[in-house]
Amino acid sequence: MAYLEIKNLSKSFHGNQVLDHIDIEVEKGAFLSLLGPSGCGKTTTMRIVAGFERQDEGTISIDGKVIDRLPAYKRNVGMVFQSYALFPHMTVAQNVAYGLEQRKMSRSDIRKEVAKALEMVRLTGYENRKPKQLSGGQQQRVALARALVIKPSLLLLDESLSALDKNLRTAMQIELRMIQKEVGITTVFVTHDQEEAMTLSDRIAVMKEGKIVQIGSPQEIYEKPVNTFVAGFIGHSNFLKGTVLEKSGDKAVFQLDSGGKLVVPVEPSDSRVQNGKPLILSIRPERIRLTQDDFANTGVKGTIKFITYVGSLSTYLVEVMGHELKVQQQNDADARAFRQGDEVCLHWSAENQTILTE
Ligand SMILES: Nc1ncnc2c1ncn2[C@@H]1O[C@H](COP(=O)(O)OP(=O)(O)OP(=O)(O)O)[C@@H](O)[C@H]1O
Ligand SMILES: [Mg+2]
Structure with a gap:
């Protein structure tokens, strides 16, 4: 008790x-x-x-x-x-x-x-x-x-x-x-x-x-x-609201309510991810990785709109199909700094994405 x-x-x-x-x-x-x-x-x-x-x-x-x-x-x-x-x-x-x-x-x-x-x-x-x-x-x-x-x-x-x-x-x-x-x-x-x-x-x-x-x-x-x-309320999160169009393996085609389609990572065994089901994807800014080249062709494409530099961290506002996603990167020794206007790819894994229904 x-x-x-x-x-x-x-x-x-x-x-x-x-x-x-x-x-x-x-x-x-x-x-x-x-x-x-x-x-x-x-x-x-x-x-x-x-x-x-x-x-x-x-x-x-x-x-x-x-x-x-x-x-x-x-x-x-x-x-x-x-x-x-x-x-x-x-x-x-x-x-x-x-x-x-x-x-x-x-x-x-x-x-x-x-x-x-x-x-x-x-x-x-x-x-x-x-x-x-x-x-x-x-x-x-x-x-x-x-x-x-x-x-x-x-x-x-x-x-x-x-x-x-x-x-x-x-x-x-x-x-x-x-x-x-x-x-x-x-x-x-x-x-x-x-x-x-x-x-x-x-x-x-x-x-x-x-x-x-x-x-x-x-x-x-x-x-x-x-x-x-x-x-x-606890920290910041990016929300993508839409419907699963097609799930196949560890990927799903996600139709955004605001228009446009994205390919997003999913857990193959996640029963909440089903074709036709409306969902909200929640992704923390520090869980998104930015790259300039999309070698594996697995990223979501976007454009850097605004950069806030605070020494150890940089915060990027990245436009993805009309949405502004916040991405936070550590400015480590080997970190790549991006510039406003850069075309980038956003990568995150299924485990760094929370699936919500409300
Ligand atoms: N004695 C009272 N008579 C009438 N309404 C009250 C009374 N005490 C609180 N309330 C109302 O109850 C609600 C909750 O108030 P409470 O003081 O518990 O909020 P809180 O979460 O502590 O907010 P804050 O973060 O601003 O301190 C508010 O809408 C407040 O106006
Ligand atoms: Mg109070």
Whole structure:
């Protein structure tokens, strides 16, 4: 049984369904990210788990115990909110001590626990500062210490790093993951940044309009997206929409909806590829290889329309029958650089192509 189990969770506000029968499971000590566009219901899910909002339907349990009827303060859940909301008039130490005081812990124990929590987030020596005397990253760490000091059974982090600039954010991502592993605390992290979710998570739950679209490891989500929404949300993907005209062996003639035919690679045993069947082919930019000569006559022909050079990588926009496909190439020592207007061939293998139906 998973440590956190969210089963069949639904919620409406004023007749507007915000969560639509959500199921999420998180193993003990694991780090799960909820990823999805603005308004898809991430914060609402977290608020219900923390007990600040009541679900219309569904059950939440932690470590096998149903917590639906427990008020927030009895759930032992630590939450860092979207705006991390430190108490501005209190010092760092007082902010961190707050939850322990509410739990009526003795003064000497509070002092010890606060010191430990601040050491964990590397803020020893900052006890007497006020939040406004701290950088964004430091405030973030105070909020994290405040959530961890009560030794919660579950840690909920809502867009906790979004306010930080890029460098600090990357540093905090690493620290957060180190602290999370050190404490071994089961964590649910909300973000709408796919790269952040990939970096931090054991598993990612992709949400859209109040539903979980896919849940899996970062690799599963990236390599085996279930639909074009996931494929386009996690990284970039090229989509070719059309119908299989004729499959023969490891090739198929593919009629694009927008007009034109392509010969594309297919797995001979793939039962989804059948004559007459409409499909969407999804191909990642870095999985396409460009060549100038088509010796084996197996490539798809195109013309380079635009090039973005970023040192180690070049991104090419290649026009193929009225479609612009994005192709990314490593600029290795022996890599060939192409120029705008070059006629090229695009090659990819069946295993680097995902077949989707929606
Ligand atoms: N208390 C409320 N009353 C009415 N509608 C609400 C309430 N809280 C949230 N909503 C609505 O529910 C939907 C989901 O909101 P939620 O805050 O969960 O989104 P989110 O995924 O966290 O988005 P973001 O990435 O912008 O933070 C939104 O359409 C929002 O307007
Ligand atoms: Mg939110």
